[in-house]
Amino acid sequence: MPSSRCLPALLFAATLAAQGDYELDKTTSGARDGTLVLDVRQAPPNMPLLWLVGLSAGPTPIALLDPLDARSVSVGLELIGNWALQVTSPTGTATYSLLLPSSVVLQGDVFHWQTATFPGAPTFIDAISNPVTTQHALPSTSAPLPNALLAARAGANLCWARNRDAGQGDFLLVSGGTSEFFQFRTLDAAAGPAMVTPRALHAAATLNDGRVLFTGGVDGTGAVTTTCEIYDPIANTFTAAASLPGPRAAHAAATLPDGRVLVVGGTTDFTDLTVAATNSLNTASLYNPATNTWSAAANIGGRRLVPALSRLSTGAMLVSGGIEVTVLFGIPVGAVSTNKAQIYNAAGNSWSNAANMPAGRAYHHDNQVTLANGRLLLTGGVLIPSLLDAANAASIAQADVYNPATNTWTSTTMANARTGHTATRLANGQVVVCGGAEGLLSAPVNLAAVERFDPISNGWTSLAPMTTARTGHTAALLPDGMLVLLGPDTSGEAMHF
Numbered sequence: 001m002p003s004s005r006c007l008p009a010l011l012f013a014a015t016l017a018a019q020g021d022y023e024l025d026k027t028t029s030g031a032r033d034g035t036l037v038l039d040v041r042q043a044p045p046n047m048p049l050l051w052l053v054g055l056s057a058g059p060t061p062i063a064l065l066d067p068l069d070a071r072s073v074s075v076g077l078e079l080i081g082n083w084a085l086q087v088t089s090p091t092g093t094a095t096y097s098l099l100l101p102s103s104v105v106l107q108g109d110v111f112h113w114q115t116a117t118f119p120g121a122p123t124f125i126d127a128i129s130n131p132v133t134t135q136h137a138l139p140s141t142s143a144p145l146p147n148a149l150l151a152a153r154a155g156a157n158l159c160w161a162r163n164r165d166a167g168q169g170d171f172l173l174v175s176g177g178t179s180e181f182f183q184f185r186t187l188d189a190a191a192g193p194a195m196v197t198p199r200a201l202h203a204a205a206t207l208n209d210g211r212v213l214f215t216g217g218v219d220g221t222g223a224v225t226t227t228c229e230i231y232d233p234i235a236n237t238f239t240a241a242a243s244l245p246g247p248r249a250a251h252a253a254a255t256l257p258d259g260r261v262l263v264v265g266g267t268t269d270f271t272d273l274t275v276a277a278t279n280s281l282n283t284a285s286l287y288n289p290a291t292n293t294w295s296a297a298a299n300i301g302g303r304r305l306v307p308a309l310s311r312l313s314t315g316a317m318l319v320s321g322g323i324e325v326t327v328l329f330g331i332p333v334g335a336v337s338t339n340k341a342q343i344y345n346a347a348g349n350s351w352s353n354a355a356n357m358p359a360g361r362a363y364h365h366d367n368q369v370t371l372a373n374g375r376l377l378l379t380g381g382v383l384i385p386s387l388l389d390a391a392n393a394a395s396i397a398q399a400d401v402y403n404p405a406t407n408t409w410t411s412t413t414m415a416n417a418r419t420g421h422t423a424t425r426l427a428n429g430q431v432v433v434c435g436g437a438e439g440l441l442s443a444p445v446n447l448a449a450v451e452r453f454d455p456i457s458n459g460w461t462s463l464a465p466m467t468t469a470r471t472g473h474t475a476a477l478l479p480d481g482m483l484v485l486l487g488p489d490t491s492g493e494a495m496h497f
Helices: 006-017 274-279
Strands: 023-026 037-040 048-054 083-085 096-098 111-115 134-138 143-145 159-161 171-175 180-183 186-193 203-206 212-214 226-230 239-243 254-255 261-266 282-288 291-296 301-304 308-311 317-320 325-329 331-337 340-343 350-353 368-370 376-379 394-403 408-418 422-425 432-436 452-456 461-463 474-477 481-488 494-497
Touching: 023 111, 083 096, 083 159, 159 203, 186 368, 212 261, 254 308, 254 452, 274 325, 274 331, 282 474, 308 368, 325 432, 350 452, 368 422, 408 452, 422 474
Parallel strands: 203 254
Antiparallel strands: 023 037, 037 096, 048 083, 048 111, 111 134, 143 494, 159 171, 171 180, 180 186, 203 212, 212 226, 226 239, 254 261, 261 282, 282 291, 301 325, 308 317, 317 340, 325 331, 340 350, 368 376, 376 394, 394 408, 422 432, 432 452, 452 461, 474 481, 481 494
């Protein structure tokens, strides 16, 4: 028989077991001056349904209502007067809508939701849904998220976890050899699996089946590695994949329409910037996930560090910009952020010149967005004017749009120069750019500034700033339309659209 000090653990286990008999999810982000919509699915049909809401996550023992029930709900009693009754449909569905006021005073308010059906036997409560947390802010503004990450996450890779929580919007943040899940339903974090090899300055590409390939980079000893691994969101594991033909870091990777992954540029040694430039690469490799093998691809036109590689709407691959290095007798004699672009033809394993970008840029691979009409938007990045003037390397405000149908560029300018920022396409086709750093790379100034790009007018509009200046953070658009911004520390915030 368990001792009395074991009872809290047993009760907690019972609480966990009581959650998630059926699905509860948020359909809208609940922006202030809008409508919050919650949906129930797979509940017992034609049953009375109680909507519970609180300012805290409880737990609240159901024994307060029914002494026979040892379960708990994840909702406090602060708003019990706002609990509501409904009846589930013949298919076990129900919808709850709430008009939200427009008030700065209520900015960032957090509510905890859950539902339960009744009557049960022998208890009064029958089935209980999973809990849901909602946060509310004025449209196009941000508020700090209610929960912190488990670890600081600078430059994290994002892997969608479509099999978790009914595929509603959980994702994995991967950095420094560790990972954690951001949970859409409850706006909090949970531990994820460890990588096979800790790595930085690597490249990641999402495969056509949803798995994510991590290639090369600098390992935990500081050496540029050939190792690769794959994250499987269904098995929730990292497993080793075939190694690159040679060490490679500060490169770019993207998935071809046929499922293979193209890797370009980078360096074989990142001891320091001079060594990285000396050992920069013009080579490219192809990974075949069906056979777990690598093969050589045609070389790109020049040694490139931190270029961008983009899968175009036409199916072709575009390599753009990067730090183009000229090496003479083993010594780097030139390094500049190039404006060159090239297109890869997978069928012929060949490269052809594309129109040059309006401005040179590097370190922009993670800030590219494919627009709804198939054009490609590249925002910000780093301009190194020359090897001799490398000390004046700085962020740029240039934002250029490439049209693959016409092989032409359209030049635009953001209000702020940025590098290390995020760019996210919203459901309406517009793009929101958040944070980053402006100024010289030797003395960067972190930004809280937010801008929105309209693909119809090719114009930019400044929005309310983030609550915290962020560089090297990660952005994810959730299924309810809320944009979460996480890192580079353990904090996060959400913008409502």
